[in-house]
Amino acid sequence: MSETSSSRRRFVGASVAGLGIAVAPGIHLIAAQGPAEPAGASNAKRWGLLVDASKCASGCDACVKACATENGINETVADARQGSQWIRKIDLQDKRTGRQLSLPMMCQHCANPPCVDVCPTGASMKRADGIVLVDRHVCIGCRYCMMACPYKARSFVHQPLTEQNPEVPRGLGCVESCTFCVQRVDRGQTPACVEACPEGAMVFGDLKDPNSAISRRLAQVATTQVRADLGLDTGVRYQGL
């Protein structure tokens, strides 16, 4: 390379780096360096939930109501089967012994989520901290994930919505499910259902932190993953099943 061309290159390089050339208002050839980005979800954490089914009262739906209020699920549907159901209460009975049990069922936030496997667009996704979400920007409403989920945790929105909460966008034509109240978790709060449970039957926390309340409980008591045979490694665990 000749003396002239190398010095010219240095000059051009310096002026481009210094200015971030603006061609026209709003158009930049080279983007200016922005401020540092806020920290996001980290894989140093894995959010989990422990439900003590022995404390969960049949007929109580405080968690379901709290979820609906927090996430703005307030639409009236023509067909009850089409209503969104982020969390639901289930009553179980052992046919041989007659033992009855009530528990909340929702997205189990699997480590190996089948909904993510089957999604054709990449809308169904798992955050670094283990929260399984639907990216509605990309969801085409095909409902493969609803078919794939062994927990029937997902719902499809069948009608236009106008009453969303600002922090929880949701609308027609997309699949949705429990988000662990991700907007609350990112603020350092616990999910609305956990806060609302009158029996204190739910513990939310970081499964990777051995000193978190949930990890200490998991180390002490026998807990179950629903359909553990599927090997999905659920984030939601049940005690007293």
Place this chain on the structure above:
Amino acid sequence: MTKLPFKLLCVTSRLRAFASKLLVLAVVLVSGLALAGESRVAKPAVIIEKADSQCVAPPEEMRRNHMEMLKHQRDKTLRLGQRGAKVSLNGCIECHASKKTGSVLGSGENFCQGCHAYAAVHLDCWDCHQPKAHTKATPAPAAAGAKP
């Protein structure tokens, strides 16, 4: 000219062809505008509620790039869990919602709808996002939601 490498020659001839195409396009455009005349859609009369305060970027930058800014931010917020960034759709609403209706939608006076109706660009954002500032969704009626 003779000393120019072959590649550069190609570029200059292509540039000339492009320039002539541009000229034709400009003539067509100007004549089209002249024909349209009175039938043009009126420019949006958007009311800026907080005209004295500063947006996250200068107006000319926002006009051209707001969609890109929001698109990148939505992915970062949803997929990476980054909260509290400079750009946010709820941030837009906080400042730009109309004082009359509390919304960025509703009529040509309203911030988002005004320009988007003029530019004939469909607004998908508000199919899911809440266009009203400081909204709290009404509690669910007893009949709402599916029964187990």
